[in-house]
Amino acid sequence: SMAKSLEPIVISSLQITRSTNGMEAKNESGRSSDTMGTKHFVDYGVYVIKGSINPNFAEKTGFSAEDATVIKEALVSLFENDASSARPEGSMRVREVFWFTHSNKLGNVSSARVFDLLEFDKVKQDKDNYEDYGIHLNQEKLAEYEVKGLKVDILEGL
Known part of the structure; x- marks a missing residue:
């Protein structure tokens, strides 16, 4: 599934340039020859991703419990050793992984009900810290x- 932000995000743009002596001032596109492009970034956001493993498809493809364990480990450490200009070191991290396991192939409850267990409370208006979001599981339904x-296993990200 694709990750979705809990709140609307603000995309900031920054023009990237270089300065080199001896270059022509304009090219065919009308841009200055020292203009390299634009970089877009999000100052802050909290994203949620929901997914599932279909046991019937898993059997057909040979996907095993060991493969699921590898995915779980990968989710917990998703952004470690993954620095880039778009994601500088330490700018993104996984906070929590809620890993649900059913006792049978059909499932104990529908995936929609499982996804609905995750609730988001508005704690603060500024929302620039993870703690401002009040993310938790509905304990009564759980x-x-x-x-x-x-x-359910609740795993803390690295």
Whole structure:
């Protein structure tokens, strides 16, 4: 699935240039020869991604429990050692992974109900810290689903 932000984000743009002596002032496009392009970035945002593993497709493709463990480990450490000009070191991180496991192939509750367990409360107006979002699981519904066999592991990101 694609990640979605909890709040509308603001995209800032920055023009990237270089300065070199002896270059012509304009080229065919009308841009100065020292203009390299534009870089877009988001100052702050909290994103949620939801996904699932279909056990029937997993059987057909040979996807195993060990493969699921590798995915879980990858999600927890997603942005480690992944620095770039678009994502400088330490600018992005995974905070929490909510990993749900059903006790049977059909599932104990629908994926839509599982996704609805994650709730977002408006704690502060400025929303420039993760703690400002009040992200949690609906414990009442979770207890009801756990009786039906649903299990949840909450993993902290690196």
